[in-house]
Amino acid sequence: MQLFRSFLTLGLCLSGFSIQASPVDLQKQFIDLMVNKHQFDRSVIESTLAKANKNEAILKSIAKPWEAKPWHQYYPIFLTEKRLTKGLAFWQTHQQTLARAEEETGVPAEIIVAIIGVETFYGTYTGKYSVLDALVTLGFHYPPRAKFFRKELAELFLLAKEENFDITELKGSYAGAMGWGQFISSSYRHYAVDFDGDGVRDLLNNPADAIGSVANYFKKHHWKANTDIAYKAQVSGSQYSELLSKSLKYSHKWAQLEDAGVSITEPNLSKDMSVKLFEFEQPNNKEYWIGLPNFYAITRYNHSPLYAMAVFQFSQQLKQGFDSATLAKVDN
Template identity: 75%
Template sequence: MKLVSFISVMFLSFSVSAAQSSPAELQQQFIETMVTKHNFDRDFVSQTIAKSKVNHKILSAIAKPWEAKPWHQYYPIFLTEKRLNKGLAFWQKHKQTLLKAERETGVPAQIIVAIIGVETFYGTYTGNYSVLDALTTLGFHYPPRATFFRSELAQLFLLAREENFDITALKGSYAGAMGWGQFISSSYRHYAVDFDGDGVRDLLNNPVDAIGSVANYFKKHGWKAGQDIAYQAEVSGNQYTKLLSKSLKYKHTWQQLENAGVQIPHQNINAQQSVKLLAFEQVNNQEYWLGLPNFYVITRYNHSPLYAMAVFQFSQQLKQAMN
């Protein structure tokens, strides 16, 4: 048997075996990993998992994400007068903290304010689901993304150990995101910062730490200070349709898009600039935008162009109102 064929067969056998594992078997595998890889006490992990419950509302929620809506139904959820007013009040209250974050990371205040506003309406809605229940439900009972959520469950145990959290008391979204900025466990561990210098990275109750942590997240994911995010585009002909894709990766240059009939009035763009053509569904037509590298960075926070566009447009509203 050729090596490639042998590897393919072995991989297929492993995949089928993993797919057929029961929730109980997956739990035992998880417990073993936490003990052998991360040096947790077996009884502690077992007893903690035993305290979790399968939440069918979580399974229903993840099957119908808001990001599955068309743009014309999605953006009115976030671009509201009420959210704008709340955002302006948040900006005024935390003006010095936002200036500090912008100075240290290059991420503008309006983006940070927009993210926290879209995520939790400025700490108003941080989630009422047990984070433990969310991650065990999705990690052991939601095959499409079970591997990811088991990884986040492991990160939750590590986070609780590092930050001295009561793992059974943590509340968040149906996907296990926590706090003002809705950080998942791995993001909390890797990107949260103690922005007020009190010795604690508190994203659950401290908006100052949340501001610094959102800014740090964007900086670590490649935010380019002083650069634009997106431009509304015009299209002609039909060659541009070949450049549209669901992938979030940037695979084309501005020269390629321009040659395919994409125009950006009143903007001078480098021919070799890496860009992405985006289409957003309105009621009677498609609206086209040119995504620049900073737009891609926003999609690192939530892997949806609709989310990134809502954040961008909300940030523009905030900036205009503040000015």
């Protein structure tokens, strides 16, 4: 029987099919990895994983992300008066910290405020799920992205060790993101900063560290200071449709878009600037935008053009509101 299974496995592999390892086997492989590569005590990893639970609600949530909605259903979730009011209050409270983050990184305050507002409504909703449960569930029971989430589970163990976290107490999103800015474990390890100088990189409870870390994230992802993010565009003819793609990579120059019937009312862009044409669905039509390099930087935070556009438009609302409030204070 064992010989038959071996031949069956070989036959399936040669036919282009792969055998999906069972959750038990994947967990054993993960434990070996943590012991051999990261020098963890085997009993510590085993006992920690034994405390984790598969969560069906997490699997249901990841199967229906908000980013699957059309644009006209997506943006009303985030572009609200309530979020704008909360964001302006956050900006006023942390004005000096935001100004320092902008000065040191080149990332505008309104982008930082928009990100924290979209992610957690300024620390109000940082997640109800056990981060350990989320990463175990997705790493061992969600084949489409299991490899990614097992990597994040390894990063979680490393993060907990470095920051002295109780790994079983951490709460976050269904995807294992944590804190005011919803950093996944690898992002926390690589981009979090101690922005208030208290010796702790605390993204869970400290808005100053969250502000500095969001800014640092964008700086490390090549944010270009004092440059625009996106321009609304008009299209004509049919050639422009050939430039639309689901890929977020910028594979076209502005001159190519112009030649394909795309135009903007903004100042002329450099012919050789790398840009991308995006299409957003409205109830009765479609609207088009040109994404510039900073728009791409926002998609590094969340790989969705809907998310990036919501952050961009929210940041513009915040900037207008903050500038108006500042001007009103001067006039008084």
